[in-house]
Amino acid sequence: MEARSAAGLTAxxxxxxxxxxxxxxxxxxxxxxxxxxxxxxxxxxxxGVVIEQGKDASFYASEYAPPLARLIVRLDLExxxxxxxxxxxxxxxxxxxxxxxxxKVIPRRIPRLNPVKIEAIPLHASVRVAGDVxxxxxxxxxxxxxxxxxxxxxxxxxxxxxxxxxxxxxxxxVLVAHVGFVIIxxxxxxxxxxxxxxxxxxxxxxxxxxPESGARIDLERFAYRIDPIRTKAGLxxxxxxxxxxxxxxxxxxxAREAVIRVNQPYDVDGTLIYQATxxxxxxxxxxxxxxxxPGPEMLKEGEGFTIPGTSRSIQYQRFVGTIDRATGQPAADxxxxxxxxxxxxxxxxxxxxxxxxxxxxxxxxGAGYKLEAARYVLYSGFQYRYDPGMLWVGIGALVLLAGACxxxxxxxxxxxxxxxxxxxxxxxxxxxxxxxxGYDIFEERFREIVEALRRSEPAHDTASAERVPALxxx
Amino acid sequence: MDPTRQLIxxxxxxxxxGAYIAAALALFAYFLMRHPLLRTIGISLAAAGCVAQxxxxxxxxxMTGVWPLTNLYGSLSLFSAASVAIFLVFTARYDLxxxxxxxxxxxxxxxxxxxxxxxxxxxxxxxxxxxxxxxHVPIVITAYASFMVAFSVALIYLLKSVAESRYARRSVVGAxxxxxxxxxxxxxxxxxxxxxxxxxxxxxxxxxxxxxxxxTAQWLTGLPTLAKLDIMQYRIIALRWSLLALGIITGxxxxxxxxxxYWQWDPKETAALASWIVxxxxxxxxxxxxxxxxxxxxxxxxxxxxxxxxxxxxxVWIGGSLHSYKM
Ligand code: HEM
Numbered sequence: 001m002e003a004r005s006a007a008g009l010t011a012x013x014x015x016x017x018x019x020x021x022x023x024x025x026x027x028x029x030x031x032x033x034x035x036x037x038x039x040x041x042x043x044x045x046x047x048g049v050v051i052e053q054g055k056d057a058s059f060y061a062s063e064y065a066p067p068l069a070r071l072i073v074r075l076d077l078e079x080x081x082x083x084x085x086x087x088x089x090x091x092x093x094x095x096x097x098x099x100x101x102x103x104k105v106i107p108r109r110i111p112r113l114n115p116v117k118i119e120a121i122p123l124h125a126s127v128r129v130a131g132d133v134x135x136x137x138x139x140x141x142x143x144x145x146x147x148x149x150x151x152x153x154x155x156x157x158x159x160x161x162x163x164x165x166x167x168x169x170x171x172x173x174v175l176v177a178h179v180g181f182v183i184i185x186x187x188x189x190x191x192x193x194x195x196x197x198x199x200x201x202x203x204x205x206x207x208x209x210x211p212e213s214g215a216r217i218d219l220e221r222f223a224y225r226i227d228p229i230r231t232k233a234g235l236x237x238x239x240x241x242x243x244x245x246x247x248x249x250x251x252x253x254x255a256r257e258a259v260i261r262v263n264q265p266y267d268v269d270g271t272l273i274y275q276a277t278x279x280x281x282x283x284x285x286x287x288x289x290x291x292x293x294p295g296p297e298m299l300k301e302g303e304g305f306t307i308p309g310t311s312r313s314i315q316y317q318r319f320v321g322t323i324d325r326a327t328g329q330p331a332a333d334x335x336x337x338x339x340x341x342x343x344x345x346x347x348x349x350x351x352x353x354x355x356x357x358x359x360x361x362x363x364x365x366g367a368g369y370k371l372e373a374a375r376y377v378l379y380s381g382f383q384y385r386y387d388p389g390m391l392w393v394g395i396g397a398l399v400l401l402a403g404a405c406x407x408x409x410x411x412x413x414x415x416x417x418x419x420x421x422x423x424x425x426x427x428x429x430x431x432x433x434x435x436x437x438g439y440d441i442f443e444e445r446f447r448e449i450v451e452a453l454r455r456s457e458p459a460h461d462t463a464s465a466e467r468v469p470a471l472x473x474x
Numbered sequence: 475m476d477p478t479r480q481l482i483x484x485x486x487x488x489x490x491x492g493a494y495i496a497a498a499l500a501l502f503a504y505f506l507m508r509h510p511l512l513r514t515i516g517i518s519l520a521a522a523g524c525v526a527q528x529x530x531x532x533x534x535x536x537m538t539g540v541w542p543l544t545n546l547y548g549s550l551s552l553f554s555a556a557s558v559a560i561f562l563v564f565t566a567r568y569d570l571x572x573x574x575x576x577x578x579x580x581x582x583x584x585x586x587x588x589x590x591x592x593x594x595x596x597x598x599x600x601x602x603x604x605x606x607x608x609x610h611v612p613i614v615i616t617a618y619a620s621f622m623v624a625f626s627v628a629l630i631y632l633l634k635s636v637a638e639s640r641y642a643r644r645s646v647v648g649a650x651x652x653x654x655x656x657x658x659x660x661x662x663x664x665x666x667x668x669x670x671x672x673x674x675x676x677x678x679x680x681x682x683x684x685x686x687x688x689x690t691a692q693w694l695t696g697l698p699t700l701a702k703l704d705i706m707q708y709r710i711i712a713l714r715w716s717l718l719a720l721g722i723i724t725g726x727x728x729x730x731x732x733x734x735x736y737w738q739w740d741p742k743e744t745a746a747l748a749s750w751i752v753x754x755x756x757x758x759x760x761x762x763x764x765x766x767x768x769x770x771x772x773x774x775x776x777x778x779x780x781x782x783x784x785x786x787x788x789x790v791w792i793g794g795s796l797h798s799y800k801m
Binding site for chain 1: 556596597601603604623689701702704705708712713715716718719720723726727730731732734735736740743744745747748751752754755757758759760761762763778788
């Protein structure tokens, strides 16, 4: 008695859970639900295209109306691809895909061989032929086998059915595509869990260390090539090559010569180092009443310093390769022929004027301060990345692609054939067709198949054969 | 480049655009009049334009030694040539000639617009100096181009479908068909024969009006059935959806080599992903009978808008893309 009530209790406890589980699976397996998630994914992805990513709040404040700028920051839209909402939607898509795969795709795409009501299937026909049931069934089976159909026979309730399948193996394409998507998700998760990436800049003659791996890069030289090209719009200076000559020291402590070029990454202990950018670092010299003031040293574009004892600061904005001597303005040639730098002065947060300073010439900043851009040093900008999930992502992408191709190019079709006796020496071949992509797509082919079958068989009597419509409902 | 070579280039360019415009006129005339001669003329002109364009691309490569797809001009050139080539291939298989006027017009517009981006002959910037440019770019552009062909078929589907509902609203038979179809009406051709779960029963109101001698209805019934148009769209999209996937994958492989990460959330690749998702939605909804036809055609149109945005919108309106040709 006690045991029974305990079982009842467990049942009453588990059944609501089971029911909830069933409801959840049904919801997730629902195609409109899954498709809504895909639509949400597309929408979030597009938002990230339209709203520039990874900027700070001041950027959005200057680019958008204040309420929109606040919304962007508050909703994480400035870093949407790493936001909980984005990752959450991807997680839900995988759940939805998994639920649909088990409850819909497998039963629908890989159906068992079961008899059907032939007339209830829109693509159906009947052909009257001469011969007893047994011999007609044999001939019909041979007819389909000869045309590359996989023929199987099964008996149900005393009636023998013939099932003919085309591209049966291709029914698994959807499964393969869905599995590919999951493998990609595993690969990206591995990267999030174990991988790292970053960027750094090294001045020629200096070194940098990748913090996560300890690899050291001594940049011996950075070189670039920019060629003047005459185009319809005039002379254009086109970058042709960027290359860093470095010594890279990995975990084994050995320094190796490395040539790191655009499109040709260097591998150190599994971490790939890429030539990403370059620039001109400037050796700024600040003096007060002729005496050097410690503060600015080598600055890269965008960096700055505060003038000691004042509220003023100076930012190095950009390098100008060639100053036009006639106008004193930047010329088009970016190569350092007659170089200078554009600096911007700030008083507190407020811009207080910009100036183009030729290299080697000092400018007066007031209060006895003088600033000189003494020389430039080329620096090389690198990106690095260690991604242990990359192989997974690569394999997943190929699996997804292969599955998708099989699923969308090939059309698995199944014919259900039942031969019945209509009179001694005469049989009727009932034939219906289903495909995984509906009936319309197979209509013409089905008509051809039935016609070919009709032609291959001796008609029971022409008149009756003609009376039977080839395809009802077509 | 020497003037003779430049002249050859100009000639091929002129022949390409001229042939597309003439083909568009002939094929629109065929669309309206259905005279087989117009079809033959239109298809031949489209083929000639396509050959001239591919010739121009090849000639540019041969004459300058610079791969021609490194700027928007070369890219739009291939886009229009590929869309006409795909149209011709599908016409041979599915008789798409009725859509040719739309395809060749769009190709002529794309090509002409492309010439405004022609800066002359420039070597590629370092990031584009990779063998991947010869693999990735043609694949992606061919995928874009084929979505344009699918879009042209979508326009014809919508034209026929909207006409059917107009005629259905007018005629008694149509009213009956509409009431049988329920809300949404005959515009959703599935509803006409819900038991069959197919759209082959087509356009009863149009058929009736055509039989009664209505010239417009007769013209409309001469177009392929809604079911056929739906299948054509599916076939083109299905094929090219996987091509876009291949384009994204080869892009990721190149990105891995060039920038260190196979995925950078760069606006261009991200916009391509968004388009791919829209077409994934199409592919999924098309597995459901009630979504085939008008609804999936509308998704096809949305998909093409997203391709348009990805292809030109990102270059023109969105800054900071690593895919900007001017990098
Ligand atoms: C929201 C998540 C998803 C769900 C719920 C889902 C579910 C389904 C279902 C139920 C089918 C139809 C099977 C049938 O009718 O026989 C299908 C087909 C398919 N799915 Fe998914 N799927 C999802 C995501 C994906 C993704 C991300 C891919 C990417 C490759 C994909 C690729 C395919 C392909 C290629 C087909 C075959 C379509 C055709 O034959 O026309 N699915 N999916």
